[in-house]
Amino acid sequence: MTSFEDFYVQCTCCEAWLIGKTPKAETVSQSVLYSDGMIINDLIPANPQKLVLCPACGKFFWILKENCLKANPELDHETAYPWTSWRFFGCNLLDNRGRKALINHYWRSLEILTPLSQQQEIWIRQSLLWAYNDLYRDAEKWQFSDFIKGKVSLRYLLNSRSFNKDGVAFFVAEKQSIEANVLALIHLYEQDDTTEPALIAELYREIGNFVKAAEILKNIVRKTHYINMLNEYVKRGNKAVFKIAG
Ligand SMILES: [Zn+2]
Numbered sequence: 196m197t198s199f200e201d202f203y204v205q206c207t208c209c210e211a212w213l214i215g216k217t218p219k220a221e222t223v224s225q226s227v228l229y230s231d232g233m234i235i236n237d238l239i240p241a242n243p244q245k246l247v248l249c250p251a252c253g254k255f256f257w258i259l260k261e262n263c264l265k266a267n268p269e270l271d272h273e274t275a276y277p278w279t280s281w282r283f284f285g286c287n288l289l290d291n292r293g294r295k296a297l298i299n300h301y302w303r304s305l306e307i308l309t310p311l312s313q314q315q316e317i318w319i320r321q322s323l324l325w326a327y328n329d330l331y332r333d334a335e336k337w338q339f340s341d342f343i344k345g346k347v348s349l350r351y352l353l354n355s356r357s358f359n360k361d362g363v364a365f366f367v368a369e370k371q372s373i374e375a376n377v378l379a380l381i382h383l384y385e386q387d388d389t390t391e392p393a394l395i396a397e398l399y400r401e402i403g404n405f406v407k408a409a410e411i412l413k414n415i416v417r418k419t420h421y422i423n424m425l426n427e428y429v430k431r432g433n434k435a436v437f438k439i440a441g
Contacts (some may be wrong), residue, residue, distance in 0.1 A: 197237045198222045201266040203275060204247070211251035212275035214266075215258075216281035217243070218249075228426065231333065235441075239437030242325070245318050248284040248300060250276045252295055255304055257315070274332040288329070291361045298326045313383060324401075327373050329435045345358045364441065377402045393422055397429055403434045 199216035206213065218236060227235040234241040245258050264270060279285075285301040287293035288439075301323040305311075311319070342352045366373070381398050384390040396411040408429045415422055421439050428437060 196222070197224065197239065203264045203266060203273070205262050205264075205372065206247070206249040206251060206254070206263060207256040208249060208254040211249060211253035212273045213247065213250070213271070213281050213334070214242075214275045214278055215263075215281075216278050225441065228439045229328075230421070230428075230439055231324060231401065231436045232394065232397075233328070233330050233332070233436075240325075242322075244282065246304060246315075246322075247281050248304075250280040250285060253402050259404065266376050291358060291365065292328075294326065294330060294362065295365060298369075301326060313387065317380065317383050317387070320376055320383065323376050324373075326381065327366060327369065327376075328401075330366040332436060334359035334363060369431055374402050393425060396425060396429075400429055401434050401436070403432075405429050405432055405434075 197218045200217050202217060204213050204215055204366055205211070218241065219272065221235050223241070226241065229235075232242075247258060248254075249256060252255065262330065271312055282436075283293075283297050286297040286300070305316070305319055305323075308315070308319075313391055337347050337352055339352070341347050342349055346357075377398050377440055381395055384395055384398070392411050392415055394433055396408045396415075399405075399408040408425075412422065412426055412429065424439060
């Protein structure tokens with residue numbers, strides 16, 4: 196199991212202390228990597244959260260090195276907000292209402308945090324894309340055969356089906372907003388020389404522009420496992436996020 200180290204971060208608006216957690220690198224096991232770049236370690240999303248909605252004053256602030264401190268005995272006396280109160284803006288992702296709230300927080304941050312640097316906007320839009328994809332990411336995880344094999348109870352299977360159905364319905368209803376976000380993300384990545392072309396191909400695939408995705412993939416010389424899988428999905432005209440490894 197992954198174990199964590201505490202750190203303290205101070206809100207830049209109201210100076211409240213918040214406790215965060217970072218995984219200890221040597222304990223990370225069982226990483227699952229998805230085509231959209233999402234990494235999950237031991238069932239916990241591993242991509243670090245850089246933007247916080249302060250649980251004390253309700254303002255957004257960025258986690259920067261200079262407002263973070265390692266846990267130490269002096270800070271232990273400070274009253275600090277626990278990780279759960281600000282992780283994913285305090286949204287409960289085990290509930291679809293929480294997942295939708297997280298998406299709304301990202302949209303709101305794009306609206307009110309202006310001007311944003313290129314890297315900040317990329318972070319928000321990429322997180323927004325993951326939040327949308329999370330609505331159906333593991334929807335096919337449990338099948339009826341898993342119930343037959345005794346891996347899950349019938350009640351669990353039915354609850355999880357109904358939960359996923361609601362998530363997928365919201366994903367479908369949000370099609371236009373998702374596309375607008377992905378197109379903006381593509382535009383930002385195209386301006387950044389360090390972007391892997393495969394990442395842009397993946398984004399085109401996710402909005403169903405398979406011609407453009409194939410065109411980019413054709414020019415990638417190094418055919419990694421990921422590139423081959425991406426090519427397969429593009430050929431099949433499948434825009435769903437898929438598991439690469441894990
Ligand atoms: Zn604050």
